[in-house]
Amino acid sequence: MEQNDHHHQHAHDGHHDGGRSILVAVDHSLHSKHAFDWVVSHLCRPHDTLHLLHVLPDSPNDKSFNTAEGSPRAVFESTSALMERFAVEAYETAMVKTEVLILTGGEVGKAIVQEARRISPIAVVIGKNSRGFLKSVLHGSISEYCSHHCPCPLVLVPPKESCDQSNAT
Secondary structure: OEEEEEOOOOOOOOEEOOEEEEEEEOOOOHHHHHHHHHHHHHOOOOOOEEEEEEEEOOOOOOOOOOOOOOOHHHHHHHHHHHHHHHHHHHHHHHOOEEEEEEEEOOOHHHHHHHHHHHHOOOEEEEEOOOOOHHHHHHHOOHHHHHHHHOOOOEEEEOOHHHHHHHHHO
């Protein structure tokens, strides 16, 4: 796994500079955006640091990245722009700082757990997609891997349609 962009700020107990560290795994999916929106509106407090982690796919055909431009540079630039939008939105909405980490290749679940061990956040937040049971059994899932290996609380944010349905009842 190659690191492309890494801003270091060490936090050994999930707290630093009077705030807490929260790790959010993000990509270009709607599930990820919903999880980001949820953490910013429900979990973040002023002075917290939101660590945004994105693992670029080995292949631009990866379904978590939908773009007509498949060159590694275009993918990285698009991901950097996404992270910048998330950082601005996090600051404007919840007055939190952000740290960005973009990794290339490797397994997403392992990267999330590795980063959680490095920064010791109060929680890791992941958007849970709604893929089928059989696909999850055959291929495993990022959330399942993290639930078994994450050193801190793991928050799985269900798809937006699940939240909308539960609020309607």
